[in-house]
Amino acid sequence: MPEKKKILQVKHLKQYFKNGRVTTKAVDDVSFDIYEGETFGLVGESGSGKTTTGRSILQLYKPTDGEVIFEDKNVENLKSRDEKLKFRRDAQMIFQDPYASLNPRMTVEDIIAEGLDIHHLVNSKEERRQRVEELLEEVGLNKNHASRFPHEFSGGQRQRIGIARALAVQPKFIVADEPISALDVSIQAQVVNLMIDLQKKQGLTYLFIAHDLSMVKFISDRIGVMHFGKLLEVGTADDVYDRPLHDYTKSLISAVPIPDPEIERKRKRIQYDSQKEEMDGKERTMHEITPGHYVRCSEDEVEHYKEVAASYKK
Amino acid sequence: MPEKILDVKNLQIDFNTYAGEVKAIRDVSFHLNKGETLAIVGESGSGKSVTTRSIIGLLAKNANVVGGEINFHGENLLEASEKDMQNIRGNEISMIFQDPMTSLDPTMKIGQQIAEPLIKHKGASKKEAWAKALEMMKAVGIPDADKRINQYPHQFSGGMRQRIVIAIALICEPEILLADEPTTALDVTVQAEILDLMKDLQKRIKTSIIFITHDLGVVAGMADRVAVMYAGEILEYGTVDDIFFDPQHPYTWGLINSMPTLDSDTLESIPGTPPDLLDPPKGDPFAPRNKYAMKIDIERKPPFFKVSDTHYAATWLLAPGAPKVEPPLEIQRRWKKYALMKKDHELVSEN
Secondary structure (H helix, E strand, O other), X not given: OOOOOEEEEEEEEEEEEEEOOEEEEEEEEEEEEEEOOOEEEEEOOOOOOHHHHHHHHOOOXXXXXXXXXXXXXXXXXXXXHHHHHHXXXXXXXXXOOOOOOOOOOOOHHHHHHHHHHHOOOOOXXXXXXXXXXXXXXXXXXXXXXXHOOHHHOOHHHHHHHHHHHHHOOOOOEEEEEOOOOOOOHHHHHHHHHHHHHHXXXXXXXXXXXXXXXXXXXXXXXXXXXXXXXXXXXEEEHHHHHHOOOOHHHHHHHHOOOOOOHHHHHOOOOOOOOHHHHHHOOOOOEXXXXXXXXXEEEOHHHHHHHHHHHHHXXX | OOOEEEEEEEEEEEEEEOOEEEEEEEEEEEEEEOOOEEEEEOOOOOOHHHHHHHHOOOOOOOEEEEEEEEEEOOEEHHHOOHHHHHHHEOOOEEEEOOOOOOOOOOOOOHHHHHXXXXXXXXXXXXXXXXXXXXXXXXXXXXXXXXXXXXXXXXXXXXXXXXHHHHHHHHOOOOOEEEEEOOOOOOOHHHHHHHHHHHHHHHHHHOXXXXXXXXXXXXXXHHOOEEEEEEOOEEEEEEEHHHHHHOOOOHHHHHHHHOOOOOOOOOOOOXXXXXXXXXXXXXXXXXXXXXXXXOHHHHHOOOOOEEEEOOEEEOOHHHOOOOOOOOOOHHHHHHHHHHHHHHHHHHHHHHO
């Protein structure tokens, strides 16, 4: 099997926010890679830094430290205007709140075509209109919707518009920040299926950020678990869910409600106390426990995690 | 026979809007048994919140109760005066809202907010009420309660605020607690803690709960009985096992099927969107999105068909002589599991 190509490398990313004398370490030394064509899920509770990580990757914030390497180029050091534009075109974002992320004074056509205009991807009004109509149909909307305004659409339809906008410039990589959490259950499935379809057709790579663990498991090839600004565990979706190593991951999974009353009656929750790890002063970095399955731990904990991993094999 | 503590009959509520009359609740009937948790599940706009708000008399001004009864202790709450409702609210029937950030008064110490219902409804002295508030804060698991009783809402996290809201709702030991998506705004781990807390307190003060949510996972863990709402109607109701393991209405199938389980590899979505209630559909409201729909579904509203003593569903698929359809695989899997569970149960009761 040929080596998979890394489309994105995040190395020791730090994003601190200063608020008076207090510094919030929103993202604290986070490293991971995303391979071409895969979906990398980032899960964590509110305040864990998952959204900030996504935004820092796209340079919506200027990272405090660390590197973001997209297609072998450090995106912070892009010099020429052309290079910067290319990155902005290749990497797109879908936002959480479909009610706040669309300009209420712009028509759907103008919203979707904004990127086309900026990157000079269309040459005439007719071509612009035609491309917007194609995009609308691609995301399952009607081409007649182009002249309408965002308030005329439901939440699920708006999120489709947000997806069409991201797709307009033919990106390679999309950061989807909780794209479905504002939607109803039956509509969530529609949007997720649409995203999977588009990925298959266009070879897109996703960074899918969410707190809904069962949906992340469903859509992701690999998953990273964040807590208090730190990445605690990375592995394939099955590794992280079925063979979790870190106690925090275990507690998170044990808290996910399952739509099955029999399972719910037997549920045992696992508690996690972050203080224990914070307080002992050991230096922790990512260690590979089984191939492709990493956990943040100190040197002397590696053996323990290896035993945990081995216990799943029995 | 369990005692009915609340009985809602043929409730019908319209909203006057600029666009016309929105028929938000269309002939809804259900009851709540003493000590149980009834979950009402549905998507936004299905009418689940409006239904519960009508119980406690908190409907918006443009709401218009067209018909029906809400019977509580032999009294129809829809005809009760505002003064009577004020005596009931927070005392015999309490409500917890979705957003813990906006349901507390930012200018009042939380101790005062928790103590207020006792002073108002039970005639407690300030000192008594304060002491009881402190006790309640400990009961809902707020650490350092004697210090934090003097703090303001902004000094608490979302999960802690929801604990405070629960303390306020339960301090008068109400007979009924209405919980409108109480954990939707919270993280999963905090949600799990709050749900455990609610179950624990329910046992202690023997309150009956109506739990509104769109999260079927939460329903599976909380509910004794479940009512599935769609487009202002209840389409199916039964025990939690009836609904999760023996669902009969195609909408319930669709809901269950569009949730990923931790080991599923396909996700089936329900196509389309819910109907516009300005002009509600004539027949089964789910028919336009239902791939199993027959001609009669569009023309005539189905009555409730009995599945078992506890389980009813409004779908023509249950009518005598209706064609047999094959439900989605996940539903077939659940039916099979239910058959096995029943068999086990029979074996156990025989021995």
